[in-house]
Amino acid sequence: MLRIIKLRQKLAAHDIQGILITSSPNIFYLSGFTGTNAMLFITQYNNYLLTDFRYVEQAKHEAPDFELVRADKDVLREISKLAEGCTTIGLEEQVISLAQYRELEKSLSAKVFKNASFILQEMRQVKDEREIEILKQAIKITDQAFDLILPALKPGVREEEISLKLEYSLRKLGASGKSFDYIVASGQRSALPHGVATAKKIETGDLVTLDFGAKYQWYCSDFTRTVFMGKPDAKHQEIYDIVLRAQLTALEAIKPGLTGREIDAMARDVIIRAGYGEYFGHGLGHSLGLEIHEQPSLNTREEKVLQPGMVITVEPGIYLPGWGGIRIEDVVWVTNSGVEVLTQAPKQFIIIN
Numbered sequence: 001m002l003r004i005i006k007l008r009q010k011l012a013a014h015d016i017q018g019i020l021i022t023s024s025p026n027i028f029y030l031s032g033f034t035g036t037n038a039m040l041f042i043t044q045y046n047n048y049l050l051t052d053f054r055y056v057e058q059a060k061h062e063a064p065d066f067e068l069v070r071a072d073k074d075v076l077r078e079i080s081k082l083a084e085g086c087t088t089i090g091l092e093e094q095v096i097s098l099a100q101y102r103e104l105e106k107s108l109s110a111k112v113f114k115n116a117s118f119i120l121q122e123m124r125q126v127k128d129e130r131e132i133e134i135l136k137q138a139i140k141i142t143d144q145a146f147d148l149i150l151p152a153l154k155p156g157v158r159e160e161e162i163s164l165k166l167e168y169s170l171r172k173l174g175a176s177g178k179s180f181d182y183i184v185a186s187g188q189r190s191a192l193p194h195g196v197a198t199a200k201k202i203e204t205g206d207l208v209t210l211d212f213g214a215k216y217q218w219y220c221s222d223f224t225r226t227v228f229m230g231k232p233d234a235k236h237q238e239i240y241d242i243v244l245r246a247q248l249t250a251l252e253a254i255k256p257g258l259t260g261r262e263i264d265a266m267a268r269d270v271i272i273r274a275g276y277g278e279y280f281g282h283g284l285g286h287s288l289g290l291e292i293h294e295q296p297s298l299n300t301r302e303e304k305v306l307q308p309g310m311v312i313t314v315e316p317g318i319y320l321p322g323w324g325g326i327r328i329e330d331v332v333w334v335t336n337s338g339v340e341v342l343t344q345a346p347k348q349f350i351i352i353n
């Protein structure tokens with residue numbers, strides 16, 4: 001209920017009398033409901049959860065703070081009844097489709113619609129104690145899965161097989177699924193920052209970037225390491241060291257009060273000074289929680305200020321087309337004075353012979 005109270009304060013501050021929540025992560029965040037078909041409608045006085053016959057019992061159990069409205073067919077007609085006293089209705093602009101919006105305009109023709117996506121985004125930025133505990137566990141099992149995968153990395157093994165084994169390990173360790181399509185990018189493919197696993201076989205002399213994460217109790221973890229198959233040359237080690245230095249620089253610098261842009265610049269500066277600035281083409285990191293990418297980010301444009309309780313990735317990389325790429329990603333928890341690095345996996349250049 002604490003979340004509902006906070007939400008109501010924000011609705012009042014933005015002169016919104018009712019908010020319609022349609023995205024699954026926000027529905028879960030506010031109500032605890034995990035089914036696939038529901039909407040929430042929340043006013044200053046009532047919380048409604050609208051769902052169909054299939055989910056009635058589940059909703060009673062998972063969302064006891066909500067008044068259940070069974071709507072098998074015309075959900076919007078039900079909402080228009082609930083919204084009678086509201087003049088302005090908040091919508092999640094980022095997730096509502098044009099078709100849904102047109103329907104809403106028809107059913108709620110006298111209402112003013114306001115974007116309210118940012119309200120939930122803001123609320124979810126700072127994690128509470130329970131969320132931190134779940135994220136820590138999600139990260140712990142990801143560390144363990146990395147340990148377990150190292151013996152499977154051998155010349156001749158397909159990237160897809162590694163991806164499957166990672167997912168299997170994570171699920172054995174308690175994950176309910178994967179937090180995104182795993183990146184297993186070997187050889188020249190490691191220069192693709194989002195090189196999802198393919199049928200390519202891992203070969204001696206390859207850099208192999210593994211980027212994966214668990215979905216655990218609805219929360220996401222995210223993790224990246226690049227390892228080497230065989231005997232790395234001086235350049236492999238040089239690039240690895242630069243990426244690591246950039247990452248450590250950011251980990252030491254992060255604290256509440258700095259903007260995402262300022263943190264990004266500190267890590268980026270290390271890579272620029274080493275002469276590889278143009279090969280680090282993405283942002284330094286992103287928050288995560290119920291979704292793999294949340295607000296705020298660490299990148300060249302982010303003006304949002306870090307606050308205690310945020311959980312964010314730090315993942316610099318250097319990608320040289322035709323040669324390969326290296327990325328190192330940890331998840332950190334912003335504390336009152338700095339950070340706690342939640343990822344425990346080793347960070348030295350792992351060489352597999």
Ligand SMILES: [Mn+2]
Nearest residue numbers: 222313315329
């Ligand atoms: Mn990431």
